[in-house]
Amino acid sequence: MTTEVDALQATLTAEHAAVYVYGLLGSRTSQTAEPELYLALRAAYEAHRERRDTLIGEIAALAATPTPAAPAYTPPAGLDTTDGRYEAALALERACASTYAALVGATAGLRRLEAIALLNDAAARELSFRGTPEIFPGADEYADR
Amino acid sequence: MLPDRPLVRRRTALTGALGGIAATVLAAGCDTGDDLGENDATASPSSSPSAAQEPEQTPDEALVDDVLARLGAAVAVLQAARRFKQVRPKIAPLLHAHRSHAEVLEGELDEAPAPRPADPSAATEAVRSSETQLQASLVDAAGRAESGALAKLLASMSASTTQHLATLPPPPGAGAPA
Numbered sequence: 001m002t003t004e005v006d007a008l009q010a011t012l013t014a015e016h017a018a019v020y021v022y023g024l025l026g027s028r029t030s031q032t033a034e035p036e037l038y039l040a041l042r043a044a045y046e047a048h049r050e051r052r053d054t055l056i057g058e059i060a061a062l063a064a065t066p067t068p069a070a071p072a073y074t075p076p077a078g079l080d081t082t083d084g085r086y087e088a089a090l091a092l093e094r095a096c097a098s099t100y101a102a103l104v105g106a107t108a109g110l111r112r113l114e115a116i117a118l119l120n121d122a123a124a125r126e127l128s129f130r131g132t133p134e135i136f137p138g139a140d141e142y143a144d145r
Numbered sequence: 146m147l148p149d150r151p152l153v154r155r156r157t158a159l160t161g162a163l164g165g166i167a168a169t170v171l172a173a174g175c176d177t178g179d180d181l182g183e184n185d186a187t188a189s190p191s192s193s194p195s196a197a198q199e200p201e202q203t204p205d206e207a208l209v210d211d212v213l214a215r216l217g218a219a220v221a222v223l224q225a226a227r228r229f230k231q232v233r234p235k236i237a238p239l240l241h242a243h244r245s246h247a248e249v250l251e252g253e254l255d256e257a258p259a260p261r262p263a264d265p266s267a268a269t270e271a272v273r274s275s276e277t278q279l280q281a282s283l284v285d286a287a288g289r290a291e292s293g294a295l296a297k298l299l300a301s302m303s304a305s306t307t308q309h310l311a312t313l314p315p316p317p318g319a320g321a322p323a
Contacts, residue, residue: 097304101297101300101301101304102297104287104293104296104297104300105293105294105296105297106293107293108293112287112288112296113284113288115300116284116287116288116300116303117284119300119301119303119304120284120300120303120304120307122304123304123305123307123308124307124308124311126308127308127311127312131308132308132312133238133242133305133308133309133311133312134305134308135241135242135245135246135305136245136249136298136301136302136305137301137304137305137308138297138300138301138304139297139298139301142245142249142298142301
């Protein structure tokens with residue numbers, strides 16, 4: 001059974017990866033030639049970095065050792081084109097939504113409400129990366145309905 | 146434990162979502178019934194065997210019923226808005242989503258007629274207002290669910306509603322950002 005700390009650690013792992021990938025995507029995006037994507041990536045980077053830092057504090061407060069960032073990450077494919085960067089960002093945010101949904105299921109009380117807010121934020125952010133509304137964001141087990 | 150397949154029946158679904166809690170409740174109910182059966186010779190005639198075996202509604206089942214009622218009300222507003230041809234394309238995905246949500250919850254939608262909007266703009270605003278309320282109620286329900294799996298499902302439904310709300314046409318007077 002997944003404990004609350006396990007779920008928080010899994011979310012932190014996802015945030016470490018998100019901060020890395022969004023940073024990479026931002027570094028490949030022109031602020032002047034692709035302002036819409038640039039702004040969306042910057043907002044996402046800042047949001048995930050803040051969440052990462054918050055999670056580190058929350059996990060430490062539970063007397064656990066926060067999972068560190070991986071030494072290296074595999075960059076997503078398709079970074080050389082605007083479409084590829086949009087796709088990579090959308091895939092990343094969808095992955096984060098799944099992580100937040102799992103966190104909802106593994107928590108209760110205020111922490112669950114925070115996880116629900118994160119899931120809703122990720123679902124909304126998907127739209128800024130050309131995502132379209134889904135029927136069950138973050139819960140792929142129901143997606144074939 | 147999280148469900149990894151579509152839910153079959155409401156009771157089955159919630160039993161799965163509750164991760165065994167429902168089974169424990171049912172077992173406790175059987176024990177209580179045995180005790181009463183041996184010692185209570187003045188049992189009420191209304192305590193039929195079938196009624197005694199009927200498990201009481203759990204808090205999560207009551208929660209699902211409440212969510213279904215709210216979904217039904219939202220779908221009624223969407224149906225009323227569909228009368229305007231130009232609104233249909235924007236709300237068709239919402240209707241599909243809510244019906245899929247109800248299907249997973251294994252419930253019937255009570256689509257009591259909603260007031261007919263005066264024009265397409267009013268219809269869109271009625272949908273926006275209704276969906277905003279629904280989204281908030283789904284967040285609330287997800288927060289209150291005893292089952293983690295049910296909480297996840299309801300939270301996902303709230304996120305779906307958030308996405309659909311964001312794609313509705315902007316309200317009158319909401320121009321492009323400066």
